[in-house]
Amino acid sequence: MKPSDYWALVLVFALLAVAPALAGPFYTRLLATGILYGTAAVGFNVLFGYTGLLSFGHAMFWGAGAYTVAIGMVKMGLSFPASLALSLLVVGVIALVTGFLSLRHTRIYFAMLTLAFGQLLYAIALKWRSMTGADEGIYGVPRPLGDVVLYYYLILGVSLVVLLALLRILKSPLGLAFRSIRDNPFRAEVVGYPVNRLRLLSYTISGLATGVAGSLYAPLQTSVNPEALYWTFSAAIVFMAILGGSRVFIGPFIGGLLYVFIQDTAMGVTEYWLLATGVTLGALILLLPEGIVGYIWRRLGGRLE
Amino acid sequence: MRPVLVVEDVRKYYGRVAAVDGVSLTIEEESVVGLIGPNGAGKTTLLDIISGVVRPDTGRIKLVTGEGEVDLTGRPISYITRMGVSRAFQIPNVFSGLTVLDNLRTALIASRRLYTRPTRSYEALPGVDEEAHRLASLVGLEDRVEVEASSLSHGERKLLDIAMALTTKPRVLLLDEPTAGLSAVEKGRIVELIEGLKRRGIPMLVVEHDLDVVFSVSDRVVAMHEGKVLVEGKPEEVRSDPRLRVAYFGE
Structure with missing residues (x-):
């Protein structure tokens, strides 16, 4: 039977649902971080793996989501659902504006523009002390449901909804349009697709999915700081997608989970954990260019998208 | 017969060089127009202008429909395709990472504007799969529908390219060197396909280097040289015109 x-x-998700019963609070929290990283990476992959556009600025959606929820709950006194709704609105507007401007170009020029917009948001977060707390960030973000394990299940539920929605879109005519644009944008235009508009749609969907994950991250950590917007996190999201495999839907999600655990393990073993993480990830990508899940998927007879 | 596509005094310059220099031609319903000429005559540039890839400096492209005339001059490619002017390319232009079936599905989804329905599976759209399989059969690729386009032979990709151009139920079909780089057997399949499409009444503009092919399938032939129309008429008239020999072989 081919994998589906x-x-x-x-x-x-069934395995993740039983995981807290086996893991302690520390690993439950780590898993929750991995789920959010994975969801962000799947969102990123709508644009990268399915539409063929490499963004180096996805931390802007993650960070914008995290900051908006933190500001909503801490500075504006809004409830968590209201803050989440506000963050979707903010991330959506950011995606539409930066997408409209960045998608005037493709390839490396597009990547550089997204990087520039990401760094612009980072600079704003760093300088707007009264709103963002500058380099200290915002502390004391309330965690909905209080308990880490309960919040873990909220994260798991919301992530599942986001992933199911993305999978539905990618299996729809719109998803096939995205893949056609990825494969041959000129031919896509010749057969009648409005390529630029569809790229903007993909960019916005991608940004919103990453933004939702970021919005749930601030209450998990009970804080947010400018690191969430920094370009290194954009690069980490790219890494997660490639590590898991960008041509399989679930690949980047597994990539996100693995990234968190590789990083955590390396930190426990050596003070040069950044180097160890980099070497491990680099070796994995060199040995398995289609990603870990992509490799397994193909071995099981599945077709890479 | 009624005209379906009218090209009026079209010019395109690259610097001081006129790639297309005041070309006018008409494609009538149910007719095949062959466009010939030596390399650099401006044939592909003219096709690029008609299909919206290149914007002309002057001149007009008009599509004549039952509801009146539509000005296609300088309009986006996607608009021109949706209006019914479809094109197959000299180098087959397909979606290499998709299967034959998905290539046809995506072209049908684009032409029917079904991509705005993100709630349905693209494999379960009413009418799309039936039409995709019908087109695959029409071009002889019915046994290759599950094959990725990157694994097809050059000739098969040409056939797929033409099948994709047919997904719009075109009012006019533009074929750019449909037999270029093909074996004799593959060439025969393409000629058979063009004749089949002609019998179905699809008007075509066929750019072709193989003069035997173009004279056999065309109702009218237009010969271009240095961006201009050199001679036009029935195939036998153009074939025997001494100006054609001069254009191809010199004095």
Whole structure:
């Protein structure tokens, strides 16, 4: 039997649902971080793996989501659902504006523009002390449901909804349009697709999914700081997608989970954990260019998207 | 017969060089116009202008429909395709990472504007799969529908390219060197396909280097040289015109 995206999703989330019973609070929190990283990476991959555009600025959506929820709950006194709704609005507007401007170009020029917009937001977060707390960030973000394990299940539920929605879109005519644009944008235009508009749509969907993950991250950490917007996190999201495999839907999600655990393990072993993480990830990508899940998927007879 | 596509005094300059220099031609319903000429005559540039890839400096492109005339001059490619002017390319232009079936599905989804329905699976759209399989059969690729386009032979990709151009139920079909780089057997399949499309009444503009092919499938032939129309008429008239020999072989 060939692997299916839906069954892979069900299997992974079923395992994640029983995980807190086996893991202590520390690993539950680590897993929650991995789920959010993974969701952000799947969102990123809508643009990268499915539409063929490499963004180096996805931390702006992650960070904008995290900051908006933190500001909403701490500075404006809004409830968590209201803050989440506000963050979706803010991330959506940022995606539309930066997408409209960045998508005037493709390839490396597009990547550089997204990087520039990401750094612009980082600079704003760093300088607007009264709103963002500058380099200290915002502390005391309330965690909905209080308990880490309960919040873990909220994260798991919301992530599942986001991933199911993305999978539905990618299996729809719109998803096939994205893949056609990725494969041959000129031909896509010749057969009648409004390529620029569809790229903007993909960019916005991608940004919103990453933004939702970021919005849930601030209450998990009970804080947010400018690191969430820094370009290194954009690069980390790219890494997660490639590590898991950008041509399989669930690949970047597994990439996000693995990234968190590789990083945590390396930190426990050596003070040169950044180097160890980099070497491990580099070796994995060199040995398995289609990503870990992509490799397994192909071995099981599945077709890479 | 009624005209379906009218090209009026079209010019395109690259610097001081006129790639297309005041070309006018008409494609009538149910007719095939062959466009010939030596390399650099401006044939592909003219096709690029008609299909919206290149904007002309002057001149007009008009599509004549039952509801009236539509000005296509300088309009985006996607608009021109949706209006019914489809094109297949000299170097087959397909979606290499998609299967034959998905290539046809995506072209049908684009032409029917079904991509705005993100809630349905693209494999379950009413009418799309049936039409995709019908087109695959029409061009002889019915046994290759699950094959990725990157694995097809050059000739098969040409056939797929033409099938994709047919997904719009074109009012006019533009074929750019459909037999270029093909074996004799593959060439025969393409000629058979063009004749089949002609019998179905699809008007075509065929740019072709193989003069035997173009004279056999065309109702009218237009010969270009140095961006201008050199001679036009029935195939036998153009074939025997001494100016054609001069253009191809010199004095």
